[in-house]
Amino acid sequence: MPLHTCPPPKKAINRWLKRYPSEVGNYGHLLLEQNGKCDDALIAELVGYFESAHADAREFFHAQMGIDLHPDAGAEGSQVTYPTCLPPITRRGLFGEVMAGMLTEHYDYIGGHNWKIPVFLFRYHEDAEAYLFALARDEKRKREVYGRRGSDFLALALNETGEVVRFIVGEAKWRKKLQRSVVDELMYGKKSKNPDTGKLEHDGKGIWYQVNRDIPVPHGLRQLQRLLREIDPEGYSAAIATLDRVLVVKDARPLPRTNLILISGGDVPSREARYSLIPWEEIPDDYTAPHDLQVVELILSDGDSVIDGVYDALWST
Template sequence: MHHCPPPKNELAHWLKAYGTIKDGNYGHLLLEQQNDPDNDLMEALRIYFESAHLDAREHFHRKIGISLHPDGGAAPVVEYPKSLPSKAHRGLFGEVMAGLVTEAYQHEFVGGHAWRVPIFLFREHDDVEKYLWTLRYDPARMREIYGRHGTDFVGIALGGDGEVVRVIAGEAKWRKTLTESAVASLLYGPKEKNEETGELEHNGRGIWFEMNRDTVIPHGLRQLQYLLEQRDPNGHAAAIASIDRAVLELGSPPARTDLVVITGNGAAKRESSETVIGWETMPEDYKAGRNLQVVEVILKGGGELIDALYASLWSDN
């Protein structure tokens, strides 16, 4: 389970927050780096990221037969998530950041709900298991990893009886540099040649397309339920039962907030407090009709931070 609270003091020193809520259904939060990462921040992030990855770490190590016991002898040659390629670390970083900002800045999100992330969904990634299994027996077999299908991120809000009353789910993306073209590709899909005009055009299969056609109950919520059943069936009994009733259509589905978190380095010509997604009104290409929360996390030297952070995870083990 994920039990680590977000390091709000360290985040406030690192990132400056600009938050707005429009028409009661659209929230935009810009988090802009204002100070270089210091030792306090890196230690706080290390603890949070270890908590976020712990379930998947235990799951994958058990599946491929690698002991995590401190008396198990020499440190494993292959381990999750450190042994994954750097591109995979960047994807994981973006997804953990979605949970981190949701928990840390929930009062600045649309609706002001008390969001919780009881567990992350990282074990739901078959290609990681295949990659680590092969790497264990052949350390030279390094390759890129296929992305995890389904919901990038899911969190829940609980009622007084412990039942799930609302879910927040959506897309979490990392890009090295958040240029206008890079963000457009995320939102509207990569460019492809139009056979009729010969021009390169976005294929329309980006974030907005995926959100607009997503199911009322996100698949990630069902995955979350199964993980809760395995890891904390008593502590989350009411939440588990409420999700089951919703899936089986024995009750109403929980209300939903859609989330988009885009993290990366600012473009070279970017001005301070400048956003890459409009904050004044709901994006017109978002058609799902639910509450929408957009978060932009603008960093400096984000790639170096990710490399240092993932190298530090379980470094004493």
């Protein structure tokens, strides 16, 4: 199985996005606004990173399905290729997770750490595996796919000897229209009627709740360590050993952590340029976890075109 080895397309990102960064204490905020339209050149420059991000899961899922990575046209199961054939909503969720990685590897975040993504965790998307397995055997089995459980994104900061000195955990969300009510629902949970007051209130189970109550060592770290042991145990021996000391239940050694929240989606007319939907002047009161926090707002004017263009182009040759 392949590691993720493609660097972010720096020139394309700088041409595509205009950035507005800020830092206050242990809080970093980065507003990114689209600068220009999506075109074939941009898609071509983004595709390589997305192929690298999905490469491990692609080999894994195709082996599980029992079909070739590059099935001949008309061959049994040839209509099923990961991740291209996944439903549109699922592809948009994956887009947000890959963008979390691309932006983390490209921009400077709070603390100035050099983040590395050895491999994305997409092979642990159990419902996608079940969906693809059935679809390869029955073309009528199309349906929506549940999202992957656990952390959307993980990256490591390594020292000169390859040991892990810090990790970053990300929540990445995509919404077609990033208006205030949509972002509030993401951050504070869905609304329902309070039986006592009769008013609509958020249920408090949004991103702030998830980030604040996450355990110090998320399950995704074990999944990442398992993949490193399988794919490149020699190259990542020091990182694997570090995670061994962190992941034990008793007498675990704590490891510094950064939390990442990426909100991405389409722009709306009511939002003015350079206007952030999450406060940037100081760390939000809603954040109570003890770790550094980095928030990224990715505002796109034609996000659907970018997503469909990239995912339709993956492994097209």
